[in-house]
Amino acid sequence: MTPPAGAEAALSILRAEAAAFFSLPESVKRQHGSADFNFGFRPYGRQYSVSPDRPDLNESFVYWANHRSKIPNGNRITPFLDALSAYWEIAARATEGILAGLADRYGYTEPGPLIRRSSYVEVNWYLRDDQRDLLQDRHEDGHLLTLATSDGPGLEIEIAGRMQPAEIQDGALLAMPGSLLTAMTGGQVQPLYHQVSNHRLPRRITVLFLANPPLDQPTRPYVGTQHDALDIAAQARTSGAMFGLPPAPVLPSPLEC
Numbered sequence: 001m002t003p004p005a006g007a008e009a010a011l012s013i014l015r016a017e018a019a020a021f022f023s024l025p026e027s028v029k030r031q032h033g034s035a036d037f038n039f040g041f042r043p044y045g046r047q048y049s050v051s052p053d054r055p056d057l058n059e060s061f062v063y064w065a066n067h068r069s070k071i072p073n074g075n076r077i078t079p080f081l082d083a084l085s086a087y088w089e090i091a092a093r094a095t096e097g098i099l100a101g102l103a104d105r106y107g108y109t110e111p112g113p114l115i116r117r118s119s120y121v122e123v124n125w126y127l128r129d130d131q132r133d134l135l136q137d138r139h140e141d142g143h144l145l146t147l148a149t150s151d152g153p154g155l156e157i158e159i160a161g162r163m164q165p166a167e168i169q170d171g172a173l174l175a176m177p178g179s180l181l182t183a184m185t186g187g188q189v190q191p192l193y194h195q196v197s198n199h200r201l202p203r204r205i206t207v208l209f210l211a212n213p214p215l216d217q218p219t220r221p222y223v224g225t226q227h228d229a230l231d232i233a234a235q236a237r238t239s240g241a242m243f244g245l246p247p248a249p250v251l252p253s254p255l256e257c
């Protein structure tokens, strides 16, 4: 998709702030991560795509629901959180636009799915490695949609059974359907399988916006039954488990903090 208004400028600031953060000593970065690895810094080794013995070759910073108060010691990294907050808002609005189009397409009569309390920005900082050909193994995301952008090559997507480089123009975002969108559409929209190839770049930063439906209330699918609605909320809470992650946090609206 073409970049939403303001996305390029917000991404440029976010990448610069992220590079500064990830260049800090490990001991300092760990002061900005929660014990359950849901909020803020997530060190290398905590997340994998297929198998725990092949962790994704990156560190991450995770920013849920525009809740900066959830980041440990956030007052020491205010410019980074400002940049995350600005991009989160732009990406949330763009995602809501895509979902509104889907709602139209399916004649969906209720608002949503509502994503603002349950979606997050994840910044991935890739590590140098000369051994592995893949920095992340082939997988699908366990969300409704992922808006992906990177400052370097490597992302490959599966088209007609073949992995091929994703062509993302400078500043553009790739909207990738995840397995929750498959559930929402009764299987009509399949997840986009993807992986990250190792180009042995000196630096690679990916910025993802991962959109979830509400985690604490049923969401009626575009195609399906009330029973499916309960399943979608439960699936949204626990889909990270297949990547080694804890259950997704149930948060109040940012306005309620």
Ligand SMILES: [Fe+2]
Pocket: 139, 140, 141, 194
């Ligand atoms: Fe992914």
